[in-house]
Amino acid sequence: MLYFFPKLVACLALCLSWRSAAAALPPAFETIQSLSDISVVELLHLLDTGAVTSRDLVQLYSQRIAEVNDELHAVIEVDPDALAVGDQLDRERAAGRLRGALHGIPVMVKDNYATRFSTMQTGAGSVCLAAGSRPREEATAVTKLREAGAIILGKTNLAEFSGARGRHVPQGWSARGGQTYGAYVRNQTACGSSSGSGVAAGLGLAAATLGTETAGSITCPASFGNVVGIKPTVGLTSRFGVVPITPRQDTVGPLAQSVADAALVLEAIAGRDVERDNYTSAQPWDSPPRYTAALNASALRGRRIGVMWYDGGIGFGMDYWANKKQIRRLFDEALADLRKAGAELVEVPVHNGDGKEGGPLHVPMRNESDYIHPDFKEALARYYDNLVPDEETSGGDSGAGVIRNHTQLLACLRTEPRERGGEYSFEAITTIAEENAILKSAAGAEAWTAYVNVSTATGSLAMDSLRDQNLDGLVMYMDLAIAVASASGLPIVTVPMGGLGGDARVVYASDGDGEDGVLPDLVVGAPGMPQGLSFVGDRWSEMDLVGFAYAYEQVSRRRRTLKPWVAIDSDLEAVRRDRGGEL
Numbered sequence: 001m002l003y004f005f006p007k008l009v010a011c012l013a014l015c016l017s018w019r020s021a022a023a024a025l026p027p028a029f030e031t032i033q034s035l036s037d038i039s040v041v042e043l044l045h046l047l048d049t050g051a052v053t054s055r056d057l058v059q060l061y062s063q064r065i066a067e068v069n070d071e072l073h074a075v076i077e078v079d080p081d082a083l084a085v086g087d088q089l090d091r092e093r094a095a096g097r098l099r100g101a102l103h104g105i106p107v108m109v110k111d112n113y114a115t116r117f118s119t120m121q122t123g124a125g126s127v128c129l130a131a132g133s134r135p136r137e138e139a140t141a142v143t144k145l146r147e148a149g150a151i152i153l154g155k156t157n158l159a160e161f162s163g164a165r166g167r168h169v170p171q172g173w174s175a176r177g178g179q180t181y182g183a184y185v186r187n188q189t190a191c192g193s194s195s196g197s198g199v200a201a202g203l204g205l206a207a208a209t210l211g212t213e214t215a216g217s218i219t220c221p222a223s224f225g226n227v228v229g230i231k232p233t234v235g236l237t238s239r240f241g242v243v244p245i246t247p248r249q250d251t252v253g254p255l256a257q258s259v260a261d262a263a264l265v266l267e268a269i270a271g272r273d274v275e276r277d278n279y280t281s282a283q284p285w286d287s288p289p290r291y292t293a294a295l296n297a298s299a300l301r302g303r304r305i306g307v308m309w310y311d312g313g314i315g316f317g318m319d320y321w322a323n324k325k326q327i328r329r330l331f332d333e334a335l336a337d338l339r340k341a342g343a344e345l346v347e348v349p350v351h352n353g354d355g356k357e358g359g360p361l362h363v364p365m366r367n368e369s370d371y372i373h374p375d376f377k378e379a380l381a382r383y384y385d386n387l388v389p390d391e392e393t394s395g396g397d398s399g400a401g402v403i404r405n406h407t408q409l410l411a412c413l414r415t416e417p418r419e420r421g422g423e424y425s426f427e428a429i430t431t432i433a434e435e436n437a438i439l440k441s442a443a444g445a446e447a448w449t450a451y452v453n454v455s456t457a458t459g460s461l462a463m464d465s466l467r468d469q470n471l472d473g474l475v476m477y478m479d480l481a482i483a484v485a486s487a488s489g490l491p492i493v494t495v496p497m498g499g500l501g502g503d504a505r506v507v508y509a510s511d512g513d514g515e516d517g518v519l520p521d522l523v524v525g526a527p528g529m530p531q532g533l534s535f536v537g538d539r540w541s542e543m544d545l546v547g548f549a550y551a552y553e554q555v556s557r558r559r560r561t562l563k564p565w566v567a568i569d570s571d572l573e574a575v576r577r578d579r580g581g582e583l
Helices: 008-022 040-049 054-072 082-094 140-147 195-203 219-225 259-269 278-282 321-340 365-384 406-415 445-468 478-485 542-556 572-579
Strands: 075-078 106-110 151-156 209-213 228-231 251-256 304-308 344-348 473-477 492-499 523-525 530-536
Touching (some): 040 054, 054 082, 054 106, 054 151, 054 195, 054 572, 075 195, 106 140, 106 195, 140 151, 140 259, 151 195, 195 219, 219 228, 219 251, 219 478, 219 492, 219 530, 228 259, 228 542, 251 259, 321 344, 321 473, 321 492, 321 530, 365 406, 445 473, 473 478, 473 542, 478 492, 478 530, 492 542
Parallel strands (some): 106 151, 304 473
Antiparallel strands (some): 075 151, 209 251, 228 251, 228 492, 492 530
């Protein structure tokens, strides 16, 4: 069955954008043989020339997922209708009709994106929320991907409820998908919450993926997944149909193997959606820029880039202190690459809350709960409104019942065995729904004051430097970028900068406090573990940041210096053999 009819205007605009991206990439498609290293534009060339079909790609990606998913748990489910969709898109391509810039390209989305037109469920990793939950409308970002011609191949695993499931729950764990592991070190953390999206993009389990970020959930998985992640300005991409945490900070964005691919996907999903996400009304243009036009290897030449380094470490996703020297060495190598690309680097001191350089970073991150907790409860209630009534659902396989309000959700989390984490016995009640938080209102003065305090204290670290020193952008290690940009809604583009060296210490998640519920074998630091460099700018500065990241990527070429520990056999070589010649 056909579920989607493309819009001609969107098709024309997106087709022009992918052709501009093609001009920024090498033409030697015949030398590319692995889905682990091929770009979206190169895949489009293979599709256009008939070397492969969308059906071929769906089959190959599905086989790759099957080969590694029992080990890594990066994917929750694959759409059984994806082959039929691929066949339809192949017929359209043969007839000369292209829907848009991603026509026939398989992508995956995080399990908090509402999807329709297939048997796939949407649960934000929760078997409770997924059971029988059928949305009236898809997430806007998913609709935009379909309009661009993408095939929604499946749902990626995540930290349940985007990391807000409960205390002591490991990053990347969900009841629906289990524990996600990274691909570069055995039992490696994939970080969270878009853990499966980072792993899937890095291993070539799809051509690209979508994640979401509230505080680090694209940036950190991109860093540890050895991929590019774009955390857009809050309001650049619609959050409608995405299981929320807080509308003040939530944003949706791509993870991909290259800056060019990430820019291409961002182009497809960016734009206003005022009636369903009024944050998008703040965009300073009628339609967003074409981000692929920023793919210029000279984009850093003569630009003033502020270098921010916080010696204390924030600690997102790993034990920073154990491998601080190794991280700093990678960071210094990245700075050298930035200079090679023509950037003028300006050291920017990072002051703590007392106005002193160095020492503990006294940004009031702990006060986030004063607005995030009530925000979540009220935003989730609006998400329930997009679900069809009980009488129109047939239920799911959970037996947990159809969730329609917060009380039902909490009751299910307390009683559903799969939600308890088995032997690890995770807390049944979600952190974001603690009783003291339920009594507060997201619209109340207390929540607003807390948000203003946190966003001002963190965002000023970046904005004051950009203004006072006449900087074009900032570069920093990913954990500081998360602290600076999350509450303030600033954009981040994260690019691979290599892996920890052989002298790195192996660190486990349970090494610190030994708290119950932390997987004892989850590695948070080790030789070969990928690290990311983050570019941060003012709101709506994605065009500049994409250009800076691309110019750095062309000089550094760090992604291919690391090899996953898992091996995948299914690849384009099989299609080559079947076709009896070169791709």
